[in-house]
Amino acid sequence: MVAEKNVPLQPCNTFGIAARAQTLVRVRSADDILAFLANPGLSCNPVFVLGGGSNIILTGDVRPVVLKMEIKGLRLVEETPKAWIVEAGAGEVWHDCVAWTLAQGYPGLENLALIPGTVGASPVQNIGAYGVELQDRFESLDAVDLTTGDRFTLDAAQCAFGYRDSIFKHAPSQPDTADRLSRSMGLAGRAVITHVRFRLPRPWKPVLGYLDLEHCRTEAGIERPNPQQVFDWVCDIRRNKLPDPAVVGNAGSFFKNPTVSPEQCADIIAREPNVVHYPMPDGTIKLAAGWLIDACGWKGKAIGKAGVYEKQALVLVNRGRGAHSATGGEVMTLAKAIQTSVCERFGINLEQEPVVV
Known part of the structure; x- marks a missing residue:
């Protein structure tokens, strides 16, 4: 676990707003979270989990301890006749994860290309684009309870996905319930996601329902595009419509x-x-x-x-x-x-x- 003081956050949020973290802890493994919880000088403070900083607006310096998610790793967990199960560390850049799955021959995430942020934030927001939402490709995730230090796993039903919504966006409402991970509770501010697994269905079928993608297919004159072509089309569409956070x-x-x-x-x-x-x-x-x-x-x-x-x-x-x-x-x-x-x-x-x- 690495803890730093008075850390500039302008490079850590895609809006480029100037602010500082009074204390920032770099999380590079689940054990770092446990080390943080075992440190009374740190764990007694409120916590703010920061991934790629692509979905936040900073309105001033951050007083809670910032847990900067930097857990890496990409691997194929299982291959069955019906799906590839792929796992990614929560600190992986989302777009890099999508590109890696395609390069390895595990398609299914191509419609979600170029969405900014990290893998760990993807289930929190239930990210979606061009006819695909994360819940459509989700298998399970691992997380650590910031109250107890317990490690746990959630499947799709337990994540309570909705439109840009999940259990991680709702505050706990029943802290004393015996079922600590009850969907009715909410896990906002209470858990840190460490790994996410995706179920990429076999055989692969392109999702082309959005008009922009249909235009790309028609212009290219391709009846049955492959995953890389869909990926490239999505990247082109997003670059033409949306500003690059590195520039604007x-x-x-x-x-x-x-x-x-x-x-x-x-x-x-x-x-x-x-x-x-x-x-x-x-x-x-x-x-x-x-x-x-x-x-x-x-x-x-x-x-x-x-x-x-x-x-x-x-x-x-x-x-x-x-x-x-x-x-x-x-x-x-x-x-x-x-x-x-x-x-x-x-x-x-x-x-x-x-x-x-």
């Missing part, structure tokens, strides 16, 4: 796509015939949050050094750099102004995706 600070999609009833959708369509919407299996209608924000005139606008990306209104960006970067306060002021505009025009409350620290 951002936290990816800032708001969730809201779902409404068919009646609500019909009412909006009556006023806004061009609204982008998608029917969902449960009968609800998903609306494109980016379209709603754009319709309110926010694309390209800014508050201070926090702005709305010119190519995709769903993404907020840092128009500053270094010591002159956007502040967390500017970002949240902009986000709240957007939420107010969308609510006043459409009657819809947009829910933000990033965690505010």
